[in-house]
Amino acid sequence: MSDQEQGLRLRLAKTLTASAHLRTQPWRDAVEAVPRHEFIRGGFFDRIDGNGPTAWTPIMPDAPLWLERCYEDESLVTQIAGTIVPGDLRGEIMRAPTSSSTMPGLVVRMWEDLQVEDGDRVLEIGTGTGYSTALGCHRLGDERVTSVEVDPGVSGRAGTALAQCGCHPHLVVGDGLAGYADNAPYDRVIATCGLVSLPYEWIEQTRPGGAILATLGGWMFSSELARLTVKEDGTASGSFLGGRISFMLARPQSPPPLGLLPDIDQGEERVAALGADVINDWDTRFVAQVAAPGAQRISLDRDGRTEHVLVDVADGSWAALAETHGRWIVRQGGPARIWDDIEMYVVLWREAGSPTLDKFQVSVTRESQKITWPKL
Numbered sequence: 001m002s003d004q005e006q007g008l009r010l011r012l013a014k015t016l017t018a019s020a021h022l023r024t025q026p027w028r029d030a031v032e033a034v035p036r037h038e039f040i041r042g043g044f045f046d047r048i049d050g051n052g053p054t055a056w057t058p059i060m061p062d063a064p065l066w067l068e069r070c071y072e073d074e075s076l077v078t079q080i081a082g083t084i085v086p087g088d089l090r091g092e093i094m095r096a097p098t099s100s101s102t103m104p105g106l107v108v109r110m111w112e113d114l115q116v117e118d119g120d121r122v123l124e125i126g127t128g129t130g131y132s133t134a135l136g137c138h139r140l141g142d143e144r145v146t147s148v149e150v151d152p153g154v155s156g157r158a159g160t161a162l163a164q165c166g167c168h169p170h171l172v173v174g175d176g177l178a179g180y181a182d183n184a185p186y187d188r189v190i191a192t193c194g195l196v197s198l199p200y201e202w203i204e205q206t207r208p209g210g211a212i213l214a215t216l217g218g219w220m221f222s223s224e225l226a227r228l229t230v231k232e233d234g235t236a237s238g239s240f241l242g243g244r245i246s247f248m249l250a251r252p253q254s255p256p257p258l259g260l261l262p263d264i265d266q267g268e269e270r271v272a273a274l275g276a277d278v279i280n281d282w283d284t285r286f287v288a289q290v291a292a293p294g295a296q297r298i299s300l301d302r303d304g305r306t307e308h309v310l311v312d313v314a315d316g317s318w319a320a321l322a323e324t325h326g327r328w329i330v331r332q333g334g335p336a337r338i339w340d341d342i343e344m345y346v347v348l349w350r351e352a353g354s355p356t357l358d359k360f361q362v363s364v365t366r367e368s369q370k371i372t373w374p375k376l
């Protein structure tokens with residue numbers, strides 16, 4: 001290990017302490033000990049700023065400042081479109097990221113929020129590069145960490161990097177939404193991929209009194225980190241922690257393909273009480289997702305104006321909003337009235353004083369997941 005690497009780790013620990021993400025000595029020791037660059041040996045993708053769709057370009061370990069970048073508090077994308085890694089490409093690519101090394105501040109904040117104790121056994125979902133897994137191994141010991149990754153290639157690379165750093169957790173390739181029953185019960189479950197609904201299997205595999213930390217959101221892409229405690233009766237409940245946290249969604253919970261768009265010139269038309277601009281706001285959009293959990297949002301530019309369309313692929317319901325002469329008009333079709341539901345929820349939330357997401361509560365039973373706010 002070079003002095004430069006050591007210095008970068010110490011500097012990262014200092015930065016994360018100053019930002020209050022890193023709060024306790026055991027995690028500080030872990031950040032100072034684990035070489036993040038070993039988990040990014042395959043390079044990363046840099047975002048190229050522009051007006052069009054987001055483009056990404058590979059940055060390989062021989063690039064200037066590569067090592068320093070590995071110790072910045074930033075997320076580094078390590079896979080695009082489900083298969084493409086930085087070494088596969090020269091130039092640019094315009095597809096969505098599918099794996100990354102999460103920004104260290106968030107990784108550490110989540111480990112701190114999980115409130116592990118010595119001897120705890122942890123299930124991590126979304127191994128990714130393995131950096132957060134390595135921190136967990138340093139804190140708790142290899143034999144107490146199980147980490148599940150859906151992508152065999154990603155898991156294989158993480159395993160190599162972990163071994164390089166002397167870490168040998170139990171790595172599993174598979175759908176982490178099923179948890180990993182063979183090593184249950186766990187004291188803690190932590191997910192570094194986003195969720196639309198929290199799998200009941202995680203509750204079943206966590207001991208009563210144990211905790212689950214995961215980011216809950218939806219297909220309009222507003223989300224928040226939640227910490228739930230598992231109860232004796234087999235349910236779990238807790239609250240959101242704040243910070244407007246988002247992660248790439250667990251692959252099986254990605255939005256379904258839109259298919260054929262509905263004919264938005266048809267349907268029932270009325271003046272909307274709320275315009276589509278309300279869901280530009282993160283918290284309001286979260287409320288809209290609670291009201292219409294199956295809805296996906298698209299924008300269509302036609303006839304010189306923008307149509308904001310919400311479509312629920314499962315039941316074919318849709319709503320299309322456009323602003324004309326300073327008024328928002330909504331047209332809706334299908335079995336449900338998506339915009340009626342969203343307006344109703346947003347009005348209730350505003351009547352309750354528009355509580356921020358860190359005031360929201362979440363509870364999960366075998367049958368359902370409920371997200372509420374005070375006075376709902």
Ligand SMILES: C[S@@+](CC[C@H](N)C(=O)[O-])C[C@H]1O[C@@H](n2cnc3c(N)ncnc32)[C@H](O)[C@@H]1O
Nearest residue numbers: 099101102126128129149150176192193250251
């Ligand atoms: C943001 S990355 C994880 C970052 C990781 N904690 C790190 O610091 O490198 C999210 C990972 O979750 C994985 N993933 C997505 N859906 C999954 C699922 N259903 N089960 C397990 N892993 C999943 C992705 O392949 C991706 O590698």
